[in-house]
Amino acid sequence: xxxxYVVGVGMIKFGRYPDKDVSQMGAEAGVxxxxxxxxxxxxxxxxxxxxxxxxxxMNAQKILQQIGQTGIPALNVSNACATGSTAFRExxxxxxxxxxxxxMAVGVEQMGKMGLLGGGARSGGESVEGVLGSxxxxxxFGQAGVEHMRKHGTTAEHFAKISVKNxxxxxxxxxxxxxxxxxxxxxxxxxxxxYPNTLYMCCPTGDGAAAAILMxxxxxxxxxxxxxxxxxxxxxxxxxxxxxxxxxxxxxLTQNAAKEAYEKAGIGPQDLSVVELHxxxxxxxxxxxxxxxxxxxxxxxxxxxxxRTELGGDIPVNVSGGLLSKGHPLGATGVANIYEIVTxxxxxxxxxxxEGAQAGxxxxxxxxxxxxxxxxxx
Amino acid sequence: xxxxxRAIAPMLRLPAAPDEKPYLVGYRCPECQATYIGGNRVGCSxxxxxGDLPEVRLSDHGTLYVYSIVHQSAPxxxxxxxxxxxxxPEGVSVRCNLVDIEPxxxxxxxxxxxxxxxxxxxxxxxxxxxxxEETIDIIAFFFRPRKD
Numbered sequence: 001x002x003x004x005y006v007v008g009v010g011m012i013k014f015g016r017y018p019d020k021d022v023s024q025m026g027a028e029a030g031v032x033x034x035x036x037x038x039x040x041x042x043x044x045x046x047x048x049x050x051x052x053x054x055x056x057x058m059n060a061q062k063i064l065q066q067i068g069q070t071g072i073p074a075l076n077v078s079n080a081c082a083t084g085s086t087a088f089r090e091x092x093x094x095x096x097x098x099x100x101x102x103x104m105a106v107g108v109e110q111m112g113k114m115g116l117l118g119g120g121a122r123s124g125g126e127s128v129e130g131v132l133g134s135x136x137x138x139x140x141f142g143q144a145g146v147e148h149m150r151k152h153g154t155t156a157e158h159f160a161k162i163s164v165k166n167x168x169x170x171x172x173x174x175x176x177x178x179x180x181x182x183x184x185x186x187x188x189x190x191x192x193x194x195y196p197n198t199l200y201m202c203c204p205t206g207d208g209a210a211a212a213i214l215m216x217x218x219x220x221x222x223x224x225x226x227x228x229x230x231x232x233x234x235x236x237x238x239x240x241x242x243x244x245x246x247x248x249x250x251x252x253l254t255q256n257a258a259k260e261a262y263e264k265a266g267i268g269p270q271d272l273s274v275v276e277l278h279x280x281x282x283x284x285x286x287x288x289x290x291x292x293x294x295x296x297x298x299x300x301x302x303x304x305x306x307x308r309t310e311l312g313g314d315i316p317v318n319v320s321g322g323l324l325s326k327g328h329p330l331g332a333t334g335v336a337n338i339y340e341i342v343t344x345x346x347x348x349x350x351x352x353x354x355e356g357a358q359a360g361x362x363x364x365x366x367x368x369x370x371x372x373x374x375x376x377x378x
Numbered sequence: 379x380x381x382x383x384r385a386i387a388p389m390l391r392l393p394a395a396p397d398e399k400p401y402l403v404g405y406r407c408p409e410c411q412a413t414y415i416g417g418n419r420v421g422c423s424x425x426x427x428x429g430d431l432p433e434v435r436l437s438d439h440g441t442l443y444v445y446s447i448v449h450q451s452a453p454x455x456x457x458x459x460x461x462x463x464x465x466x467p468e469g470v471s472v473r474c475n476l477v478d479i480e481p482x483x484x485x486x487x488x489x490x491x492x493x494x495x496x497x498x499x500x501x502x503x504x505x506x507x508x509x510x511e512e513t514i515d516i517i518a519f520f521f522r523p524r525k526d
Binding site: 126128139146194243247 | 444
């Protein structure tokens with residue numbers, strides 16, 4: 001395998017675009033990434049599109065039908081919430097394997113106000129949601145947080161502080177769906193969705209798209225003086241653990257991915273300048289502090305108390321505003337995380353810039369389950 | 379005449395004999411004893427054994443592992459309710475509603491002993507083999523705090 005670099009990134013503001021279709025949004029993000037790279041669609045040798053809800057719509061091809069039908073291989077991937085990051089990884093593998101020199105990944109999703117998601121609601125034709133517990137995401141991630149409470153004495157307030165932090169970060173990100181600061185009282189007193197997650201502790205639904213251009217080492221000099229290296233790309237699935245098939249275990253596959261990523265990149269958690277991780281719910285972010293080795297097991301509550309993951313702290317997490325503010329258009333999310341890390345490593349983060357950022361980690365979980373970790377370096 | 383009863387999910391068995399209690403079934407790997415709930419299987423995902431996993435009758439009691447209190451759900455689903463994960467003695471966990479308890483974190487204790495109950499949750503009218511309309515009671519299982 002050979003080294004791979006991100007040379008261009010592009011993203012549209014996450015929000016609601018009822019008048020656009022998926023391929024238009026994807027094409028807009030793709031054009032922005034190409035412009036950022038100083039490249040043309042004619043330079044791209046393979047396109048991977050990540051999209052979940054219209055996975056049968058041939059969106060990669062439809063994007064080319066908008067911006068250039070060059071006849072290149074185009075493929076469509078879906079992997080739950082890790083759809084976008086899986087598309088990025090496939091584009092990475094295309095270059096790393098030596099098969100292509102320049103590839104493009106696009107992640108795009110149109111969710112509208114689709115509300116609560118997920119969870120096999122039927123069993124043999126009978127609806128079981130709300131009768132045999134809940135398979136919807138708020139309850140699933142509520143339970144994951146309650147498990148942390150049980151093991152480590154974490155409180156609802158610890159989780160609420162995650163939401164306060166990410167909303168505080170979001171005001172500096174013009175591409176975030178919401179850019180609103182909230183107080184701890186606001187979060188704690190907001191409408192309860194599924195204990196312990198209140199409204200502001202749940203990511204919004206919405207639409208969005210993000211794209212990235214990846215290149216081999218011998219190509220980058222033609223395009224940029226500031227390439228960002230993909231130090232490693234890891235994808236794991238959920239290994240067997242005791243309750244995983246009843247209560248999805250979001251921890252073990254992240255721990256496995258982190259261990260593999262740090263080993264392969266030769267970079268440890270202490271070397272990271274900035275982290276974008278999968279805060280679909282506030283509870284999830286806190287668990288991942290430990291899963292990613294940002295702190296020791298059982299220390300995540302203290303970590304948020306001490307402000308270590310705020311902008312200005314020793315390891316800022318989700319300076320983009322996170323999924324909680326930026327939004328979580330499923331297929332777009334993983335590529336948008338790469339967008340943020342690249343922006344930070346280039347020093348282009350403006351008021352949300354982490355000073356001197358040299359290594360960043362992007363983490364995504366798709367329930368079911370898939371976990372990706374990408375570590376990028378200057 | 380009583381209505382025909384039908385289990386809400388295949389993991390719940392409703393014996394025909396009136397003196398037999400409803401029960402949950404799982405599938406146990408003959409090689410590593412890992413136990414699964416929720417339907418028949420091709421093999422064992424823990425040890426990779428492939429072949430028949432014999433059915434095992436599961437206990438009607440367990441302990442509360444974790445929960446969430448659902449306050450917002452899909453239209454038509456009554457809230458709030460407690461969605462819980464219950465650990466059964468056979469080494470498998472089941473997702474269920476925890477009932478007969480206030481939906482309040484102060485009232486719910488980790489590890490509390492819980493017992494299974496079954497209740498009718500809805501009715502369905504269908505035509506039977508003779509073309510006659512028949513009302514079927516849909517029966518679900520729940521867990522509730524053990525009564526001393």
